[in-house]
Amino acid sequence: MNRQIITDPKTGEKICRCFKRCGGCQLAEPYAEQIRRKQEKAERMLSKFAKVRPIITMDEPYYYRCKVQNVYGRGRGGEIISGIFQSTGQKMVSVDDCMLEDRRAAPIIRTLKQLMRDFRIQPYDLRTGSGLLRHTLIRTSASTGEIMLVLVTAAPMLPAKKNLIAALQKAHPELTTIVQNICPDGLPLTLGDRSIVLAGKGYIEDVLCGCRFRISPASFYQVNPVQTEKLYAYAVKAAEIHEGVTVIDAYCGTGTIGMICAKQGAEVIGVEVNRSACKDAAENARRNQLANIRFCNEDAGKFMQRMAKEGGSCDVLLMDPPRAGASTAFLRAAAALLPERIVYVSCKIETLERDLKQLVQSGYRVTDIQPVDMFPHTTGIETVCVLHRKSGSQRR
Numbered sequence: 001m002n003r004q005i006i007t008d009p010k011t012g013e014k015i016c017r018c019f020k021r022c023g024g025c026q027l028a029e030p031y032a033e034q035i036r037r038k039q040e041k042a043e044r045m046l047s048k049f050a051k052v053r054p055i056i057t058m059d060e061p062y063y064y065r066c067k068v069q070n071v072y073g074r075g076r077g078g079e080i081i082s083g084i085f086q087s088t089g090q091k092m093v094s095v096d097d098c099m100l101e102d103r104r105a106a107p108i109i110r111t112l113k114q115l116m117r118d119f120r121i122q123p124y125d126l127r128t129g130s131g132l133l134r135h136t137l138i139r140t141s142a143s144t145g146e147i148m149l150v151l152v153t154a155a156p157m158l159p160a161k162k163n164l165i166a167a168l169q170k171a172h173p174e175l176t177t178i179v180q181n182i183c184p185d186g187l188p189l190t191l192g193d194r195s196i197v198l199a200g201k202g203y204i205e206d207v208l209c210g211c212r213f214r215i216s217p218a219s220f221y222q223v224n225p226v227q228t229e230k231l232y233a234y235a236v237k238a239a240e241i242h243e244g245v246t247v248i249d250a251y252c253g254t255g256t257i258g259m260i261c262a263k264q265g266a267e268v269i270g271v272e273v274n275r276s277a278c279k280d281a282a283e284n285a286r287r288n289q290l291a292n293i294r295f296c297n298e299d300a301g302k303f304m305q306r307m308a309k310e311g312g313s314c315d316v317l318l319m320d321p322p323r324a325g326a327s328t329a330f331l332r333a334a335a336a337l338l339p340e341r342i343v344y345v346s347c348k349i350e351t352l353e354r355d356l357k358q359l360v361q362s363g364y365r366v367t368d369i370q371p372v373d374m375f376p377h378t379t380g381i382e383t384v385c386v387l388h389r390k391s392g393s394q395r396r
Contacts, residue, residue, distance in 0.1 A: 004016055004017045004018045004095065004096060004097055004098075011030060013030050013031065014062055014099045015028075016028075016098075016099055018093065018095055021093050022083075022084055022093045022095055023084070023093075024084055024095075024098060024100055024378075025099075025100065025377040025378060026377070026378050026379045027377050027378060027379060028377075031057075031061050031376065034373075034376065034377065035055055035057055035373065038055055038371065038373065038379075038381050039052075039054065039055050039371070041349065041381065042055065042349060042369070042371045042381055042383065045349055045350070045353050046349070046352070046353060046356070046369050046383070046385075049356050049360070049366035049369065049385075050365075050366040050367060050368065050369050051369065052369045052371065053368070053369060053370045053371070055371040055372065055373055055381075056227070056230050056231075056234070056370065056371070056372045056373065057373050058224075058226060058227055058373055058376055059226075061373070061376030061377065062099050062100070062376070063099065063100065063101065063102055063103050064100065064102075064223070064224045064225075064226060064227070064376065065098075065100050065101045065102060065223045065224065066102055066139060066140045066141065066142070066206075066221075066223055066224070066225055067137070067138070067139055067221070067223045068098075068101045068102060068105040068137070068138040068139075068140075069084075069135055069136070069137050069138075069189050070082045070083065070084070070095075070109055070135060070136050070138075071083060071084065071085040071092050071123075071134070071135045071188060071189070072113070072116070072123035072124070072133055072135070072136075073092045073094075073123050073125070074123065075094070080113045080116050080117055080123060081094045081113070082094070082095070082096075082109050082112075082113055083095040085135075085188045085189065096110075099377070100376075100377060102138075102140045102142075104138075104140055104147060104174065105138045105140065107172070108138060108147075108149060108168075108172050108175065109136065109138075111167075111168065111171045111172060112136065112149075112168070115164060115167055115168065116133065118167075119159050119160045119163070119164055120159060121133055121158075121159055121164075124153075124154050126188065129154075131154065132153050132154055132155060132157075132158070132159075133151060133152070133153055133154075134152045134153060134154055134183055134188075135152050135188065135189055136149065136150060136151055136152065137149075137150035137152065137181075137191075137217060138150070139204055139215055139217075139221075140204075141204050141205065141206040141207075141215075141225075142206075142225055142226075143206055143207040143208070143225070144204070144205050144206060144207060145174070146176040146177070146204035146205060146206075147172075147174055147175050147176055147177075147204065148175075148176065148177045148178070148179065148200075148203065148204045148215075148217070149168070149175055149177075149178045149179070150178075150179045150180075150181050150191075150195075150217045151178070151179070151180045151181070151198075152180075152181045152182075152183050152191060152192070153180060153181070153182055153183070154182075154183065154184055155182065155184065156180075156182050156194075156196075158180055161198065165178055165198050165199050169199060175199070175200075176200050176201075176204060177197070177199060177200025177201055177202055177203065177204060178197075178198045178199040178200060179195050179196065179197055179198060179202055179217055180195065180196045180198055181194070181195045181196075181217055182194045182195075182196070191217060191218050195217055195218075202216065202217075203215055203216045203217075203219075203280070206221070206225065208225065208228060208229060208232070208256060208260075209229060209232050209233060209236075209256075209260045209263075210260075210263060211256070211259045211260055211263060211284070211288050212284070212287055212288055213254055213255070213256060213259075213280075213284050214254065214280045214283050214284050214287065215254060215280065216276055216277075216279075216280050218274070218276045218277070219253065219254045219274075219276060219277045219280050220253035220254065220274065220277055221253065221254060221256070222256070222374070223374075223375075224374050224375065227372055227373065227374045227382070228256075228374070230372060231345065231372045231374065231382060231384065232256065232257050232260055234370055234372070234384055235257060235318070235343050235345055235384045236257065236260050236261055236264065238343055238368055238370070238384060238386045239261070239316045239318065239341060239343045239386070240316075240341065241261045241264045241265070241266050241316070242264065242265055242266070243264070243265030243266070244265065244266075244267070245261075245265070245266040245267070245315045245316060246266070246267045246268075246313070246314045246315045246316070247261050247266045247267065247268045247269070247314060247315065247316045247317075247318060248268075248269050248271065248300075248304065248307075248314045248316070248317050248318065248337075248339070249261070249268055249269070249270040249271065249318045250271050250300035250304070250317065250318065250319045250320075250321075250330070251271075251272065251300060251319060251320050251321050251322070252270035252271060252272045252277075252278075252281060252295065252318075252320075253272060253274070253277050253281070253320070254277050254280045254281050254284055255270050255272075255280070255281030255282075255284050255285060255293070255295065257318055257320065257345070258270040258281075258293055258318065259281075259284060259285060259288060259290060259293060261293075261316075261318070262285070262290045262292050262293035263288070263290065265292070266292070266316075267292050267293075268292065268293040268294075269293075269294055269295075269296065269314075270293060270294070270295040270296070271295070271296045271298055271299075271300040271303045271304075272295065272296075272297060272298075272300075273297070273298065273299050273300070275297050278295050278296075278297040279297075281295045282294075282295050300319075300330060300333075301326075301327060301329045301330035301332075301333040302329075302333070303333075304317075304330075304333035304334060304336065304337045305329075305332075305333040305336055305337075307337060308333065308336035308337045308338075309336075312337070313337065313338070313339070314337065314339045315339060315340050315341065316339055316340065316341045316342075316343065317334055317337070317339040317341070317342045317343070318343050318345070319334075319342065319343070319344050319345065320344075320345040320346075321346070321351075322347075323347055323348040323351065324348075324351060325346070325348065325351025325352065325354060325355050326351075326355050328358070331355060331358045331359060331362065332362075334359070334362070335359075335362035335363065338363070338389060339389070340388065340389050341386065341387065341388055341389070342359065342364060342386070342387040343384065343385070343386055343387075344356070344359075344383075344384070344385040344386075344387065345382070345383075345384055346382065346383045346384075346385065347374070347380065347382050348380070348381075349381045349383060352383055352385065356385065356387075359387055360387075363389060363390050364387040364388065364389055364390060365387065365388055365390055366385055366386070366387050367386050367387065367388050368384070368385065368386035369383065369384075369385050369386075370383065370384045370385075371383045372384065
């Protein structure tokens, strides 16, 4: 196999030969320089709101991704290859190993490529719409050791299904569950509505901040568990969580941060529009024996707007929106509910800056800004911002 990752003998830094062709990493300089760059950007964009704390770094900034997605195709010689689909170029970049992904994923992918040849499973071709295997999704847990493989196919029929699964399990007994997801159309790397459990329980479990979480194929879960532990611990502490505090966990996903608050005695309502994630969240609360948290499968903005009209309130609003940030409607709903504190967890600093401006205009002041390096070797900056309601602010 042509290894793409080498190590600089002088610095110990890993170097990817695929850097210019693959969009997985955007930064190639030494890790200390990456941190300097990110700190400077965070201060440039956010220091007008409050002092920006030094970024929380990662001790070993490699092989951290617990979610690995690969697409498949044909090489020049007709061999099956795997890699990353670059949507901007409408082509696949062949990648055999990656310094960002959990090391356990690559051997499974290599085996699968061999089995695709053995069982005559054709990779899906976006240009012609022919073939079967669209992509794979591998989820891993460092805490439990569980690994899930999701085979995303364009049609339900999977040739020699039983023999394929048996061969995968024989080669990789560490695989705890295998799922087939049927996605007849859609963008690359998306999942379809229908899943079939081929082996195991159809999900994996992970332990984070003392809570156990169930993760299904479509569930949102942070991709860097080491840094997520630091991120959530800081966010919960900043939210001043203690027994009796009422919390709304908006965009709650599988309920991670809300359950950590509940474990510390808060009364929590988690709101999540993704039905699968909401189902996992409710199951997670049951497994952790937390009776002081409940979940609503609903748009968070609409939920808070209705809650405000009905005279409801909360002490803390936790919000962890997608990269696009919060909608204007959501931020208006937050202003209508008027919680004492807002803890905003952001994965994109540009949309965070935009949303903080609106929250400040709505009667809040930013009191704490803590960047966290969740995505080493990329330009991404995860940030925890704490806002307090200004005295005299009224509901809108």
